[in-house]
Amino acid sequence: MKILVPVKRVVDYNVKVRVKPDASDVDLANVKMSMNPFDEIAVEEAVRLKEAGIATEVVAVSAGVANCQETLRTAMAIGADRGILIQTDVELQPLAVAKLLQAVCAKEQPQLVLCGKQAIDDDANQTGQMLAGLMGWPQATFASKLVVAGQQATVTREIDGGLETIEVVLPAVVSTDLRLNEPRYATLPNIMKAKRKPLETTTPAALGVDVAPRLKTLKAAEPPKRTAGIKVADAADLVLKLKTEAKVI
Amino acid sequence: MAILVIAEHDDSSIKAATLNAVTAATKLGGEVHLLVAGSNCAAAAAAAARISGVGKVLLADAPHYADQSPENVAALLVSIAGAYSHLLAAATTRGKNCMPRVAALLDVAQISEISGVESADTFVRPIYAGNVVATVQSADPVKVITVRATAFEAAGEGGSAAIESLPAGPDLGLSRLLGRELTKSERPELTAAKVIVSGGRGMANGENFHRLLEPLADKLGAALGASRAAVDAGFVPNDYQVGQTGKIVAPQLYIAVGISGAIQHLAGMKDSKIIVAINKDAEAPIFQVADYGLVADLFEVLPALQAELG
Numbered sequence: 407m408k409i410l411v412p413v414k415r416v417v418d419y420n421v422k423v424r425v426k427p428d429a430s431d432v433d434l435a436n437v438k439m440s441m442n443p444f445d446e447i448a449v450e451e452a453v454r455l456k457e458a459g460i461a462t463e464v465v466a467v468s469a470g471v472a473n474c475q476e477t478l479r480t481a482m483a484i485g486a487d488r489g490i491l492i493q494t495d496v497e498l499q500p501l502a503v504a505k506l507l508q509a510v511c512a513k514e515q516p517q518l519v520l521c522g523k524q525a526i527d528d529d530a531n532q533t534g535q536m537l538a539g540l541m542g543w544p545q546a547t548f549a550s551k552l553v554v555a556g557q558q559a560t561v562t563r564e565i566d567g568g569l570e571t572i573e574v575v576l577p578a579v580v581s582t583d584l585r586l587n588e589p590r591y592a593t594l595p596n597i598m599k600a601k602r603k604p605l606e607t608t609t610p611a612a613l614g615v616d617v618a619p620r621l622k623t624l625k626a627a628e629p630p631k632r633t634a635g636i637k638v639a640d641a642a643d644l645v646l647k648l649k650t651e652a653k654v655i
Numbered sequence: 656m657a658i659l660v661i662a663e664h665d666d667s668s669i670k671a672a673t674l675n676a677v678t679a680a681t682k683l684g685g686e687v688h689l690l691v692a693g694s695n696c697a698a699a700a701a702a703a704a705r706i707s708g709v710g711k712v713l714l715a716d717a718p719h720y721a722d723q724s725p726e727n728v729a730a731l732l733v734s735i736a737g738a739y740s741h742l743l744a745a746a747t748t749r750g751k752n753c754m755p756r757v758a759a760l761l762d763v764a765q766i767s768e769i770s771g772v773e774s775a776d777t778f779v780r781p782i783y784a785g786n787v788v789a790t791v792q793s794a795d796p797v798k799v800i801t802v803r804a805t806a807f808e809a810a811g812e813g814g815s816a817a818i819e820s821l822p823a824g825p826d827l828g829l830s831r832l833l834g835r836e837l838t839k840s841e842r843p844e845l846t847a848a849k850v851i852v853s854g855g856r857g858m859a860n861g862e863n864f865h866r867l868l869e870p871l872a873d874k875l876g877a878a879l880g881a882s883r884a885a886v887d888a889g890f891v892p893n894d895y896q897v898g899q900t901g902k903i904v905a906p907q908l909y910i911a912v913g914i915s916g917a918i919q920h921l922a923g924m925k926d927s928k929i930i931v932a933i934n935k936d937a938e939a940p941i942f943q944v945a946d947y948g949l950v951a952d953l954f955e956v957l958p959a960l961q962a963e964l965g
């Protein structure tokens with residue numbers, strides 16, 4: 407069984423982003439970039455399925471600027487077998503990414519696509535569901551447990567109110583939630599080994615996909631900031647202030 | 656053209672977040688219809704008809720909607736989308752699961768978690784863990800939207816919309832529900848609560864949540880929340896998680912106990928009206944957003960607070 411893992415290069419989760427002075431967009435110049443944390447979880451899960459003898463090959467794919475190669479190398483250092491870069495400088499929106507992945511799926515014929523539930527930059531939480539829709543495949547989003555057996559996957563999903571377990575027929579798209587696993591750290595030997603793994607580069611044009619953005623960002627702004635309030639002395643003081651000043655209890 | 660809101664329900668009543676989505680829909684200019692898809696869900700449709708601002712309720716009642724599988728619900732939505740300018744759902748786990756699939760099948764973008772409506776094609780949405788708000792415009796013929804519930808008032812009661820039955824769409828048979836494990840609680844739902852008491856890694860274990868935070872929550876009529884660290888450590892179930900990748904909340908009062916205030920946590924609660932932080936580290940970032948900060952050991956403060964509240 408082949409597993410395809412889409413990995414996105416995003417602003418590192420420790421970075422607090424700023425808006426450009428002209429308010430046109432987010433300022434991403436010189437900020438630290440990393441693999442989307444949910445995608446690390448997806449790569450880890452795919453590699454574990456390979457180690458368990460269930461998957462035969464793990465292919466990482468990333469769409470975006472040339473530097474997404476680094477993200478693919480990180481995926482290969484965790485254990486992906488090869489990488490595919492769909493190189494473009496166009497701002498990619500989820501529908502475009504889903505169509506690119508659809509084209510890659512048509513070529514690669516994976517039985518399972520394991521992606522992140524959301525990218526922590528744009529927080530769209532769409533790509534996996536869109537891909538599943540385009541392929542006519544079932545989807546199991548927000549997975550906290552995944553069991554693959556034969557032509558089926560059993561997935562426990564984190565939903566409002568608790569957990570839900572569903573069974574989907576393969577091929578399918580599964581998106582990862584935080585508690586699916588704890589990704590390993592890539593070791594130095596594996597980082598070195600990853601440099602020699604195959605990395606193929608293609609383009610949206612070669613895949614025949616129109617990636618023109620559908621949404622136009624008119625403005626990006628920083629939300630009104632909260633300011634620190636006051637320190638209270640003790641529990642009694644706190645209750646008094648909440649009752650008489652804030653009037654919330 | 657009319658606007659369609661997809662109702663979230665439990666077959667007999669409508670979930671609170673749908674009421675906020677209805678309010679967002681009424682800002683778009685057009686008659687608002689509400690879709691209730693389910694199995695034996697006539698009671699939910701009747702409840703939907705009483706929501707003020709709703710012009711018509713569409714009822715799709717069939718066994719293959721019982722699980723609310725995104726595959727079947729999306730197929731149904733796509734078959735009726737032609738009559739609508741906008742399709743909206745609350746940005747709950749159900750809405751987030753289903754709507755992107757609908758958007759892709761209609762070949763349009765989805766606008767995720769809008770927090771404001773500027774016009775029929777222009778919306779405001781938070782990105783980068785709420786550190787940036789983007790104003791985006793869609794040129795697509797149908798706008799598929801999820802709505803951040805905390806950003807809109809809940810629609811009231813008092814409507815009397817007609818209920819129209821829809822023929823069911825196909826049963827694609829792609830997935831099957833095996834079971835649900837829902838957290839049972841007498842407390843209000845996190846996303847609808849007026850007061851939330853939330854615990855972090857500082858709580859040290861699940862027993863302390865039970866022993867120290869639950870009685871406080873009960874005294875305040877509050878819902879219980881948690882940081883990711885507390886959920887990961889197994890102190891409380893996953894659906895307690897507040898934050899960028901958990902639940903987004905905006906209660907009147909949010910009390911953060913033993914939570915440091917990482918940006919991912921702040922993203923989920925910084926729109927609360929009043930924030931209280933209890934933390935023994937005076938430098939904890941949570942104090943930068945707290946209206947009232949108490950630098951102290953939570954194991955001493957929580958019993959004292961309980962006593963003060965009587």
Ligand SMILES: Cc1cc2nc3c(=O)[nH]c(=O)nc-3n(C[C@H](O)[C@H](O)[C@H](O)COP(=O)(O)OP(=O)(O)OC[C@H]3O[C@@H](n4cnc5c(N)ncnc54)[C@H](O)[C@@H]3O)c2cc1C
Nearest residue numbers: 412413414468469499521522524525528529530531532533
């Ligand atoms: C204000 C604003 C500014 C932007 N600025 C830029 C910019 O400067 N440069 C830029 O490149 N984009 C930019 N974008 C586009 C944006 O960052 C996302 O690339 C796009 O909207 C996809 O959304 P998402 O990643 O949140 O999707 P989600 O649906 O949240 O992603 C879920 C999963 O899909 C997969 N996935 C998503 N994208 C990719 C990908 N590219 N390759 C492989 N797998 C993927 C991953 O597994 C990911 O975990 C901007 C968008 C906005 C709104």
Ligand SMILES: Cc1cc2nc3c(=O)[nH]c(=O)nc-3n(C[C@H](O)[C@H](O)[C@H](O)COP(=O)(O)OP(=O)(O)OC[C@H]3O[C@@H](n4cnc5c(N)ncnc54)[C@H](O)[C@@H]3O)c2cc1C
Nearest residue numbers: 855856857882883884898899900901913914915920935953
């Ligand atoms: C992709 C991604 C997504 C994430 N999503 C979320 C999310 O949705 N929600 C979320 O919350 N986090 C999220 N996080 C995690 C986030 O970055 C933080 O790690 C997390 O919020 C920390 O939780 P905490 O504040 O409970 O723990 P810590 O940061 O460890 O803080 C514990 C605090 O308790 C205090 N304390 C300890 N003992 C006591 C005592 N006796 N009395 C008083 N105070 C005490 C300490 O001073 C400290 O400030 C995410 C991270 C990533 C990478």
